[in-house]
Amino acid sequence: MRRRSKMKKSNYELMVGLCNFLHLPCNNETEANTMDQRLPVDAITPETTDWTCKIQVVDKFRPRKSSDSSVHFQTILVQDESEQQVSIILYGDDIPKYENLFGLFETYLVSCAKVREPRSYSIRAATYEWVADRYTIIEAVTNNNRSEAPLSAPTKLDTLSFSAIEDQRPGVEFGKHPSYILASFPIN
Incomplete structure (x- = not known):
């Protein structure tokens, strides 16, 4: 066989x-x-x-x-x-x-x-x-x-702290902007 x-x-x-x-x-x-x-x-x-x-x-x-x-x-x-x-x-x-x-x-x-x-x-x-x-x-x-x-993680990421969420324009989803990462730490 x-x-x-x-x-x-x-x-x-x-x-x-x-x-x-x-x-x-x-x-x-x-x-x-x-x-x-x-x-x-x-x-x-x-x-x-x-x-x-x-x-x-x-x-x-x-x-x-x-x-x-x-x-x-x-x-x-x-x-x-x-x-x-x-x-x-x-x-x-x-x-x-x-x-x-x-x-x-x-x-x-x-x-x-x-x-x-x-x-x-x-x-x-x-x-x-x-x-x-x-x-x-x-x-x-x-x-x-x-x-x-x-591929390694992208270097061109836009971050957004949780405290800045309320400053976003009303009606705009986070997913509408490429490469958003929500961050719980302050951005300097």
Whole structure:
């Protein structure tokens, strides 16, 4: 009786295998070998293909509907290693699919999201925004992942002491501002 060894492959490895099997076009020889361009947020445009970006979640907004209630969406604000930010948008049935992903300050490898100009209802964090759908590959980077290390905590955080909460404008949620951390200590 032959035994098969059970190797668990990452989502990215599965994507590379599928792309190689389907003989998808590549932009250059290096890309043909790896099917991966590791790029920063500001280098990814609608024309960029076969890209991967290492990001960290800095804010996750509740799902909501557009002003005319025709679109159900959720915005996740992320940043790359150089703290360049971009919004990731989830729509409709994709919102529950990613419910357990995108933990605050957790690191992920994102590949092949749709890149487009921000919509009127979007949070403008960059020139473009990304739409995560069923074709997007998102892989969590954990401390026990030997090939990738999680990103360290962001350095550009806005803090707000508990005593300053009453000074905030009425009707403004803390979640509306990227990277708010409530602090119980005085800020000098």
